[in-house]
Amino acid sequence: MPETKTIKLKIMYGKSRQINIIKRDLFIPKEVQDNIEKAIPKMRYITPSELSQKFGIRISSAKELLKTLEKKHVIKRAETIKSPKLIVYVPIPGQKK
Numbered sequence: 001m002p003e004t005k006t007i008k009l010k011i012m013y014g015k016s017r018q019i020n021i022i023k024r025d026l027f028i029p030k031e032v033q034d035n036i037e038k039a040i041p042k043m044r045y046i047t048p049s050e051l052s053q054k055f056g057i058r059i060s061s062a063k064e065l066l067k068t069l070e071k072k073h074v075i076k077r078a079e080t081i082k083s084p085k086l087i088v089y090v091p092i093p094g095q096k097k
Helices: 030-042 048-055 059-071
Strands: 003-010 016-023 075-077 089-091
Touching: 030 048, 030 059, 048 059, 059 075, 059 089
Parallel strands: none
Antiparallel strands: 003 016, 075 089
16 A cells, blocks of 8 residues: 655745655555456546556556556547547456456
8 A cells, every 4th residue: 555644844924734745656566456457347437547546556557557458458548538648548348357
């Protein structure tokens, strides 16, 4: 699981604000990868940031996992979104669960 660290920042006029820093694992553990593969058919859409928040992995690791799942034909890229920066995947119905 990711480690969280709270830092208190000082802002002008004596005000302060707290931020949480989350340290996530560089590689995806096998049990987390199995949980992700079981959860994907139940999801309506899949984004790297959603996987990162839900399962506590880095966004770069989530992107690589989604690319490998796309090559295995478990998911496909959504055709309605034409943005090169926003990558949205949808599960392919009828695949192995």
